[in-house]
């Protein structure tokens with residue numbers, strides 16, 4: 702007999718960042734349907750049903766502290782879903798604050814409230830697929846001890862930060878991999894992430910305006926279409942559920958096969974990059 706509870710969240714308290722739109726909103730809806738008490742952190746007011754909305758800017762550590770206090774006043778937190786993010790049309794330093802520093806600051810502030818068996822799932826991106834070639838820079842940033850040092854490092858390294866988005870997403874992957882053993886052995890908490898390919902959410906028009914339609918058309922999509930927000934939400938719901946109790950330090954490339962094709966030399970990344978640079982007039 703299959704234990705349906707293995708994928709259920711009955712009675713669990715969860716926090717979804719970015720629950721105001723797209724993948725976070727889809728995750729919040731699924732988690733509510735599965736019986737969770739859903740808390741949402743976002744700058745945008747959610748329309749999906751939730752237990753509590755915490756209007757919070759992830760670029761503001763003080764605001765994060767206040768939200769952590771408000772969420773944890775009600776008790777433990779079983780699972781954290783780090784879905785919020787800014788696209789590359791925003792200033793690179795702001796993107797780093799929201800996509801990496803705020804993401805990490807929130808996670809660390811919540812650790813003492815996540816019990817054994819709890820889990821963290823983050824959303825990286827196909828844009829972070831080059832993480833292995835950029836490990837040294839990612840690890841240098843991850844090695845910064847706190848918010849102020851991390852922010853100062855980003856400001857002092859504009860070349861490494863590039864347009865912000867790709868570096869923030871590479872760093873999320875390396876941060877997840879680096880933390881899995883420690884969080885597992887010290888706290889019995891798991892941490893994983895997904896790296897989605899192009900997905901139809903409010904962020905998609907922003908991405909197209911930056912890299913151009915030609916680049917998006919050349920992005921390999923074996924399904925013949927972009928994915929949906931729900932198709933990205935289910936893998937993180939799985940990752941934070943008891944069904945994935947031995948899974949930690951993993952990246953699910955929820956990209957229809959793009960990463961696999963890239964790693965095995967089947968994707969002409971140089972041609973893709975050329976069309977993106979053309980769209981930017983470079």
Ligand SMILES: NC(=O)c1ccc[n+]([C@@H]2O[C@H](COP(=O)([O-])OP(=O)(O)OC[C@H]3O[C@@H](n4cnc5c(N)ncnc54)[C@H](O)[C@@H]3O)[C@@H](O)[C@H]2O)c1
Pocket residue numbers: 718719720721722723724725742743744745757758759760784785786787788799824825826827828896897898899900901902903904905908930
């Ligand atoms: N859409 C894609 O093609 C795609 C592909 C790969 C990865 N991603 C990543 O998926 C995640 C979800 O994005 P989405 O596509 O659902 O986009 P979305 O724009 O629909 O949702 C992002 C959410 O993050 C929130 N947010 C933005 N800045 C914030 C801040 N400073 N503080 C708190 N919340 C903030 C937004 O208000 C929004 O509700 C992001 O991390 C994004 O980078 C998206």
